[in-house]
Amino acid sequence: MGKTFAEKVLAQKAGLKQTTAGQIVTVKPDRLLTHDNTSAIAATFRKIGVARVADPSMNVIVLDHVTPAADETYATSHQATRAFVAEQGISAFYDIGEGICHQVLPEKGHAWPGAVIVGSDSHTPTAGAFGAFAAGIGRTEAAAVMATGEIWLRVPESLRVQLREMLPSRVSAKDVSLYLIGLLRADGADYCSVEFAGEAISAMSVGERMTLTNMSAEMGAKNAVVEPDEKTFAWLAGRVSQPFTPVFADADAAYTRIIELDASTLAxxxxxxxxxxxxxxxxxxxxxxxxxxxxxxxxxxxxxxxxxxxxxxxxxxxxxxxxxxxxxxxxxxxxxxxxxxxxxxxxxxxxxxxxxxxxxxxxxxxxxxxxxxxxxxxxxxxxxxxxxxxxxxxxxxxxxxxxxxxxxxxxxxxxxx
Amino acid sequence: MKATQITGRLWVLRDAEGNLYNDIDTDMIFHNRYLHITALAQMGQYTLDNLKGWEDFALRAQAGDLIMAGRNFGSGSSRQQAVDCFRALGIAAIIAESFGAIYKRNAINSGLPLIAFPELSKYGVRFQTGDTVTVNFVTGDVLRNSAEPFQAQPFSKVQLAIYEAGDLFEYGKTAES
Structure with a gap:
């Protein structure tokens, strides 16, 4: 039996020959994404009693949620984040005006095929549009990752969405996502890794694919992924400096559910x-x-x-x-x-x-x-x-x-x- | 070592039609207007204040109480406060048919007991607010009013280890030593 994207990428990262859905593995993520909540995470981090983050190059911090600061409370929080960044020597810090963390992360070269990314925001799965395993975590856990550089993950079961044919004019990736969420409900992909594939996906721009992976959070997905292709590599060229090896699901991988849709019929x-x-x-x-x-x-x-x-x-x-x-x-x-x-x-x-x-x-x-x-x-x-x-x-x-x-x-x- | 079996007074979160509340999201639990709050002591008062019919929950709940809800409890955002507000109130455990994925991790890592009770859609009608409920985290046994037994899911190994240590940080220390 073949393996899913999630099983393969987490095996690779955990240094194991293979993993199976349900297994708990410990990995060192490639990136930890945090945003305005960095100030609160930093406060929790200090309580752990560790002076330095495990690996400053792992941290990507983007101020995006309430920017520019709407009032003194937010301003003080941003100030605490900037101080933490300076203190810990974190170079991947993007202050107000750069954009939303899920957009800035790939733009600045922090997402690539086969990467494992965790972030203290529920829309972290967005980076799966680049063939990365990207999942949201909470603040407590983000503080723990800062301190230890590691995280435990349960290898998720996988669900595959196969979108054949082409989308009609003025029907977009967003409509695909909403349709799927209506079909699966808000918990239809709970804890699952969602793999998107098919002609309509291949035809989408990288940006449209990001809409799909972004919205997967609304069906409860742990992560979502689009297999990288020439469009992905072209988008990443000049942004990602390190070499990477794309991870693809095996053709005979085991899925809890396969959903086939004819894109041409969607409204x-x-x-x-x-x-x-x-x-x-x-x-x-x-x-x-x-x-x-x-x-x-x-x-x-x-x-x-x-x-x-x-x-x-x-x-x-x-x-x-x-x-x-x-x-x-x-x-x-x-x-x-x-x-x-x-x-x-x-x-x-x-x-x-x-x-x-x-x-x-x-x-x-x-x-x-x-x-x-x-x-x-x-x-x-x-x-x-x-x-x-x-x-x-x-x-x-x-x-x-x-x-x-x-x-x-x-x-x-x-x-x- | 913390107790792996607890007994407490139950709150059954039902909607206006009297059904177990499904899809209670993190904005219903701890609304985004309070996201600037990071001190645990200040969080309890806002718990569930955006959940229709349960706006005054924080005033009625007591330390040691248990909560019961339907499917997908804690869906939505990754906000820590949606877990911590219950800890602030001293809620002993949350029993639900299922939980949002990030919420579940947050709660496990913070040492807040979550009990997944997959058959709750069938048995939920038997539970009432004010019931005395005993939950065993190791076996998944749920006992209503010292008489009526039900089977929920036991804690996973890692969930139990983190819970017994206190939280993820304490667990990390035990793992290293």
Whole structure:
């Protein structure tokens, strides 16, 4: 019997000949990703009583959650992180303005095929788009990894998603993710490694693949992975300096479930309040009035996402009474979108541009909602009260659906604009 | 060595329809508006304050109490406070049909006992808030009101070792010595 991606990559990392799902292994991760919560992790780290982090080159720290600091509390937290970085000699530190940690991590060369990455954020699986094993952990554990340089991991069972044929026009990776989460529910991939493969995946850009792996957290996945190909290697060229060996699942590996989908039959999908698995085709929710549209975040704030939005909004103007917030996932994406004129088009159409970062996604600043308001967002969570008032509602959709919705002021099928 | 069998008063988290609450996410447990809080002592008061019908849980709970919920408890973000708020209140264990993956690790590493009870969808109706429940972490035995036995999953080896040590850090020390 062959082995899954997770079984192979963790065996390699643990120095074992092979591993099997369910086995507990101890590995030295290649990277530990932390963000604004570094200050809290650093405080826990100090309690352990170890003076120095085990390996400063393992740590990647990105300030992204509430940046620039919204108030004194956040400012003090950022200050503590900067002091920790200086004290510990951590060179991979990216201060406010660089972007969201899940975007900055690969951009700065900290993700590669076969790498094992852990991060104190639930969307750490995003880096699986590069053929890495990437999983989210908690703060306590992140502090322990800082101190010891090691982590115990249970080799996850694997689930394979096979996406054949091509996606229709204006149907994107986000729609695939939402459809899958609706199918599998919020816990359908609990503890599992999700492998994405098939023609439609091969046809996707690296950025779109990141949307898939990012959203896998919303079905409970431990990690998600897209097999690296020429597109991956081209994207990583000039970013990753060390040599790497890609890890591929065996053709006869054992999966707990194989899901086969015909991409050509998919329609744009929307997650309705208040859970990500409350999914419906956009046609079923079309017409619902919105107050705000958000295009960005670690799910859909990349150049290809902004391009799609600009294509729909170019030369037009968003509906009266709608606020459109655009926040690129990173400085690099912002610069590329500026160079292409995408940002100019969006601003001319009435968008409010925010700095690269998490923005309003987690409800701490930059676009929180009042009671009774509705936002359609390209982000990954629509939990009750996540973006401000508990009495506000969040719908999730693709960049195309978001742009079409901003244009009309009601949830709109992007195939109709 | 910590006790591997505990007895306490039970809170059964049910929704408005009276079903066991499924998919209680980390924003319902510890809302993101309190994420700047990192001191354990301050966390307890906000526990479950964004879970409909349970907003005043922190005022009603007592140290030693147990909690019961449905599927996928603790889904969502990796925030440590969603585990630590229960520790702050002195909650002795959380029994659920299943747990969010990161949540489970966080709780194990922090020494908060989580009991996976896969057949809870079948037996959940038998439990009521106020029941006295005994849980054995080693065997997975659950006893309701000293009379009615059920079988949940025992702790895994690593979960038991970390729990007995106190938390991941204490466990690390024992492993090295």
């Amino acid at each position: 744009p999908q929307v997650a309705c309040p208040h859970t990500v698995d409350n999914v419906a085709p956009v046609t079923e929710v079309a017409g619902k009035r919105v107050d705000q549209v958000v295009i960005g975040t670690c799910t859909n704030g990349r150049l290809e996402d902004l391009r799609v939005a600009a294509e729909i909004l170019r030369g037009k103007h968003i509906a009266q009474g709608v606020r459109l917030l655009v926040l690129p996932a990173s400085r690099e994406n912002l610069q590329a979108a500026l160079a292409e004129g995408v940002i100019t088009d969006l601003i001319a159409a009435g968008a409010t541009l925010l700095n690269p970062g998490c923005g309003p996604c987690l409800g701490a600043h930059q676009g929180c909602m009042a009671p009774g308001e509705t936002t359609l967002s390209t982000s990954n969570r629509n939990f009750k009260g996540r973006m401000g008032s508990k009495d506000a509602t969040i719908y999730l959709g693709s960049p195309a659906t978001a742009a079409a919705t901003a244009l009309t002021g009601v949830i709109t099928d992007p195939r109709e604009v």
